[in-house]
Amino acid sequence: MKKLAVIAFLAMALLLFIGRERHELIEFGGITWRVLDVQGDRALIISEYIIASRRYRGSKWETSEIRQYLNGPFLNRFSEAEQARILETTLINYDNQWFGTSGGDDTTDRIFLLSIEELVRHFGDSGQLANRNNRVWGRVSDRYNTARMANFATRREASSWWLRSPGHIAGNPATVEGDGTVDMKGFFYGGIRPALWLALEPGSFEPVPYIPQARIEANIGETIEFGGIVWRVLDVQGSSALVISEFVLESRRYHERREDITWAESTIRQYLNGSFLRRFSEAEQARILETVLENNDNPWFGTYGGEDTTDRIFLLSLEELVRYFGDSGQLENKDGRPVAFGINDEFNSARASRKTDGRDFTWRLRSPGVRNDSSATVNTYGVVSVIGSPVSSSGIAGGIRPALWLNLEP
Numbered sequence: 001m002k003k004l005a006v007i008a009f010l011a012m013a014l015l016l017f018i019g020r021e022r023h024e025l026i027e028f029g030g031i032t033w034r035v036l037d038v039q040g041d042r043a044l045i046i047s048e049y050i051i052a053s054r055r056y057r058g059s060k061w062e063t064s065e066i067r068q069y070l071n072g073p074f075l076n077r078f079s080e081a082e083q084a085r086i087l088e089t090t091l092i093n094y095d096n097q098w099f100g101t102s103g104g105d106d107t108t109d110r111i112f113l114l115s116i117e118e119l120v121r122h123f124g125d126s127g128q129l130a131n132r133n134n135r136v137w138g139r140v141s142d143r144y145n146t147a148r149m150a151n152f153a154t155r156r157e158a159s160s161w162w163l164r165s166p167g168h169i170a171g172n173p174a175t176v177e178g179d180g181t182v183d184m185k186g187f188f189y190g191g192i193r194p195a196l197w198l199a200l201e202p203g204s205f206e207p208v209p210y211i212p213q214a215r216i217e218a219n220i221g222e223t224i225e226f227g228g229i230v231w232r233v234l235d236v237q238g239s240s241a242l243v244i245s246e247f248v249l250e251s252r253r254y255h256e257r258r259e260d261i262t263w264a265e266s267t268i269r270q271y272l273n274g275s276f277l278r279r280f281s282e283a284e285q286a287r288i289l290e291t292v293l294e295n296n297d298n299p300w301f302g303t304y305g306g307e308d309t310t311d312r313i314f315l316l317s318l319e320e321l322v323r324y325f326g327d328s329g330q331l332e333n334k335d336g337r338p339v340a341f342g343i344n345d346e347f348n349s350a351r352a353s354r355k356t357d358g359r360d361f362t363w364r365l366r367s368p369g370v371r372n373d374s375s376a377t378v379n380t381y382g383v384v385s386v387i388g389s390p391v392s393s394s395g396i397a398g399g400i401r402p403a404l405w406l407n408l409e410p
Contacts, residue, residue: 029077029078029079031047032049032153033047034047034048038200041199042087043197043198044195045196047195049150050152050159051152051192051194053189054066056162059166059171060103060170061091061093061103061107062104064173066192067107070109070111070113086197087197087198088108089110090106092117093164094165096167096184097129097130097184098138099168099185101166101167101168102166112195112196113162113193113194113195115164116182116184117165118195120182124143128140128141138185141181143275143279145180145181145279146180148176148180149178149180149229157178157246158178158230159178161175162193163176167186172185174186175190178355179355215408216406218236219233219236221233226243227284229245231246232244232246239407240406240407241406243403243406244403245401247401248363248400251395251398251399252268253268253394253398254266254268254392257391258392260371260373261372262368263368264295264309265306266366266391269366273313276313288313288406291310291311292310294319295367296317296318297368299319300386301369301387303372305367313402315364315400316365316366318365319367320403321351321378322347325347326345326347326350327347328343328346334386342383342386342387343383344383344384348383349382351384352378352381352382353399353401354380361380362379363401364398365377365378365384367388370386373390374389377389
């Protein structure tokens with residue numbers, strides 16, 4: 001009777017596991033895995049974190065050093081019982097859809113990297129892979145960027161990770177960049193997120209579901225993770241926290257055309273409270289609070305700041321910047337200094353930021369600059385340009401660090 005009860009319990013656990021939605025987390029072999037697909041008694045899983053930085057070394061997946069490593073030393077880290085549950089899989093190694101680079105012969109593997117096609121199938125397909133919207137740049141960048149982002153378990157900073165598909169040339173496989181964009185041209189370095197098909201027979205292992213923390217613990221000056229992005233906590237008031245992205249997430253124009261504009265009418269505001277907001281799940285969006293923003297005139301030049309607005313995601317103003325990153329008094333009183341130098345003080349290093357790939361990057365504020373066709377910025381050294389940069393400038397002059405007020409309670 002006791003044996004029958006145990007069998008019934010294991011069978012029920014299996015059914016519950018198979019019935020779960022995709023993208024839950026489980027533990028197997030001492031590694032945290034994300035469930036991408038369940039088919040009958042097997043599940044496709046990928047490591048939740050980048051487990052290591054390792055060279056790809058090979059013109060194609062079939063001859064690559066990374067394939068030998070995954071199906072050799074990495075496979076052997078699992079116990080015999082665990083290895084018995086890792087299934088052999090026939091992999092289709094397609095040519096690069098944009099550049100025609102050969103993907104090589106199909107292979108049979110037990111542990112592998114995802115292909116470009118598998119990536120969009122399991123992480124979200126915006127159609128860019130098929131229609132080649134950004135072929136000239138070689139990038140797929142869409143609303144699924146956040147879902148594709150990953151970091152090392154020991155570091156919060158997002159990093160790039162390999163796919164097995166070829167890039168523009170042999171030997172440089174396609175990658176997912178730190179900001180979640182897919183580099184179809186490929187690159188010469190990256191981390192690895194192994195994937196495998198796992199047998200789900202009763203008694204093979206007991207899946208451990210990922211249970212998110214009900215309340216987000218936030219302390220001023222520390223970082224938290226929310227919606228797949230690392231945020232720095234600037235302020236905590238009761239059950240809500242003001243957070244700003246730890247890194248410059250992307251380069252983007254403040255406004256599409258160089259013309260007189262305020263935050264209220266800017267295209268960057270529309271983007272942050274539209275497409276960018278929709279990157280978050282419905283549950284995550286429910287925790288992002290509406291905030292009334294004061295849009296003051298530029299304190300040095302009197303440039304009109306526009307009407308106050310109500311937003312959920314925004315850029316910091318000059319006043320908020322000095323309030324939360326350190327106030328030397330220069331914003332209030334420029335003391336006759338040449339305005340070209342802006343706010344240059346002991347808080348420069350606290351304000352300086354970079355992209356997830358490590359490049360120092362200028363980031364925008366929502367306050368106007370010297371005229372209404374410019375916006376204030378923080379340069380790569382952390383110096384605040386109160387004069388600002390043209391609203392239509394892009395590249396290194398136009399990085400964004402979104403900010404929001406987050407409800408810490410479930």
